[in-house]
Amino acid sequence: EDQVTQSPEALRLQEGESSSLNCSYTVSGLRGLFWYRQDPGKGPEFLFTLYSAGEEKEKERLKATLTKKESFLHITAPKPEDSATYLCAVQANNDMRFGAGTRLTVKP
Amino acid sequence: DAGITQSPRHKVTETGTPVTLRCHQTENHRYMYWYRQDPGHGLRLIHYSYGVKDTDKGEVSDGYSVSRSKTEDFLLTLESATSSQTSVYFCAISPGTGSYEQYFGPGTRLTVT
Numbered sequence: 001e002d003q004v005t006q007s008p009e010a011l012r013l014q015e016g017e018s019s020s021l022n023c024s025y026t027v028s029g030l031r032g033l034f035w036y037r038q039d040p041g042k043g044p045e046f047l048f049t050l051y052s053a054g055e056e057k058e059k060e061r062l063k064a065t066l067t068k069k070e071s072f073l074h075i076t077a078p079k080p081e082d083s084a085t086y087l088c089a090v091q092a093n094n095d096m097r098f099g100a101g102t103r104l105t106v107k108p
Numbered sequence: 109d110a111g112i113t114q115s116p117r118h119k120v121t122e123t124g125t126p127v128t129l130r131c132h133q134t135e136n137h138r139y140m141y142w143y144r145q146d147p148g149h150g151l152r153l154i155h156y157s158y159g160v161k162d163t164d165k166g167e168v169s170d171g172y173s174v175s176r177s178k179t180e181d182f183l184l185t186l187e188s189a190t191s192s193q194t195s196v197y198f199c200a201i202s203p204g205t206g207s208y209e210q211y212f213g214p215g216t217r218l219t220v221t
Contacts, residue, residue: 032208043198043212044151087151089206095166096141098151 006088013106018079021102023088024070033071033097035064036087038101062104073103078106111135112160112213114199120219127186129216133179139202140182141166141210142174144195151198158204171197189220 007022025033032051036044048057050066057064061082063074073086085101109132120139121127132138142154143166155174163174171193173185186193194215200210 034209036212042201043215046209046211060160064114080167091152093155096208096210097153097167100148100150 002097004097004099006031006102010103013078016037018076021073025090027092029092031091034089035073038085052087080108082106082107091098114213115214119219121189124188127189129184131182133201137201137203139204141200142184143198146195191220195221
């Protein structure tokens, strides 16, 4: 069965303190791995798609990487506005399987 | 929200009553999805559609039905609501055909009393 596990469940950082979020997965026939950001009371917002091992994508302070078994979302010098829940998802066939998310809090 | 609206945004209903949630898109995307989001479970797929009148079940489809009579509208129906269906429901759309990222609506908070 397809599985997506995110760690840690919650992460508290000081502003400027870089860190990484992990997404490990088991899936047959990976079509893509996706990262989303979700703010309280809102729908998830699409950030990145990664298709193959070794691929990297960047957006502002965020950088996503992919291996055959896991993906990392690196956050460099985070700011308080980066506080949100970050969701990882994998696509196999016609459905997408989501992880439970990492709740990130960045303190000023 | 990528041209996606959901209605209603909030609803309180009683156990045993039918409920229909609507998702409307202006992007002309082929794929549409319904998810529910609960604490500790994350987002779980209920049903999805890959074209007008073409739908399929997801991970947690029991107690739910869907219909898609037009490209832009995807309806989720709870035939007889139960308290276990209290949740936040999200609609998502995707262009498909080599581009699988999904774009989400603002959500509907449903409470079944």
